[in-house]
Every structure is written in structure tokens, then in C-alpha cells.
Amino acid sequence: MATGQHGTRAIVHVAIVVREYDEAIDFYTRALGFKLIEDAPLGAGKRWVLVAPPGNSGASLLLARATNPEQASRIGNQTGGRVFLFLHTDDFRRDHLAMQSHGVRFVEGPREEAYGTVAVFEDLYGNRWDLIERRRRLPA
Numbered sequence: 001m002a003t004g005q006h007g008t009r010a011i012v013h014v015a016i017v018v019r020e021y022d023e024a025i026d027f028y029t030r031a032l033g034f035k036l037i038e039d040a041p042l043g044a045g046k047r048w049v050l051v052a053p054p055g056n057s058g059a060s061l062l063l064a065r066a067t068n069p070e071q072a073s074r075i076g077n078q079t080g081g082r083v084f085l086f087l088h089t090d091d092f093r094r095d096h097l098a099m100q101s102h103g104v105r106f107v108e109g110p111r112e113e114a115y116g117t118v119a120v121f122e123d124l125y126g127n128r129w130d131l132i133e134r135r136r137r138l139p140a
Contacts, residue, residue, distance in 0.1 A: 013050065013062040014085070017074050018125065021047050024063045027124040031102040032087075033095075034061075053087065061085075076125030083120060083128045092117040092133035099131070 018024035021039075028034040028051045037050040037060055046067075052060035066072040078084055089095045096110060096119060107128065108120040116134040123129060 011059050014059050015062045015064045016085075016123075016127065017066050017071055017078060018063050019066065019072075019075055021049055021063060021065055024124065025049060025051065028061065028063070031099060031104050031124075033098065076123075076127055078127060081128070083130050085127070086130045086132060089131060089133050092119075092131065095131060 016024075025036060025039070029036055032053070034051040034053050035056075037052055038048060039050075040048045042048055046065070049063040050060045051063065064071075066075055087095075092110065096106075099121065100106065104121050104123075106119050106121045110117055110119040114135075116132055118130050118132045121129050121131060
């Protein structure tokens with residue numbers, strides 16, 4: 001986190017528009033192995049739902065239920081078909097196999113890039129993600 005004349009700042013949550021809270025919670029916790037951080041009622045059927053990978057020290061996902069047709073039209077395509085989120089792992093093979101065993105759809109197979117091993121998958125709604133195991137940098 002940078003400090004300076006504006007103080008300390010951090011991105012702590014990224015909202016993802018979902019159809020229903022419980023189906024989204026099930027997918028992210030069961031298929032991706034995320035932890036349910038918070039699920040609090042806000043009234044009028046709204047909830048504050050946060051999920052994050054275990055051991056996460058960065059931003060969490062805020063599962064935001066679509067409440068009108070315009071929001072519903074964005075479910076699964078928040079970035080026009082581009083990869084939307086990037087899930088880093090310390091063991092690509094372990095997580096790739098676990099996610100496949102839970103029905104996660106990989107739209108591209110694993111490939112080696114200069115930065116590490118990566119594969120593109122889709123979440124419950126079709127949002128695209130990269131699963132990445134970064135290459136370890138050797139000391140200079």
C-alpha cells in the first residue's frame with residue numbers, strides 16, 4: 001500500500017454481479033475452495049456476501065445479486081468476454097485438478113508462459129478467470 005499526500009489506500013473488495021446469493025456462495029466455496037468471509041442481511045432481500053481464497057491477504061469478492069434488468073444483463077460478462085479476475089496459486093496442478101473435479105469449465109488448457117503456468121476457466125456465470133502459478137524468480 002502506498003502512502004503519501006493521499007494517505008494509505010487499498011482495494012479490499014471487487015463486486016461481481018450474480019443471479020442468486022446461495023448458488024454463487026455454493027460455487028465459490030465448493031468448486032473454487034474459497035472461504036465464506038461474511039454473509040450479513042442488509043434488509044429488503046439484500047445481503048453483504050464476501051468470499052475469498054484461503055490464505056488470502058488481498059481483495060475479496062463481494063457477491064452482488066442483480067436487482068434490475070440492466071444489472072442482470074451483465075451477469076457473466078462484466079468485461080465483454082475478457083479475462084476478468086486472476087487467481088494465483090502456489091500449486092497449479094493441485095488446484096487445476098481439484099477445480100476440474102468440481103465441474104469447473106476450463107476454456108483453455110494449461111500453458112507455459114514467461115510469467116508461469118496459466119489456464120483460463122469460467123465461473124458459474126461465464127466470467128473468465130486466469131488460474132496462475134507464477135514462476136519463482138531466481139536471485140540475481
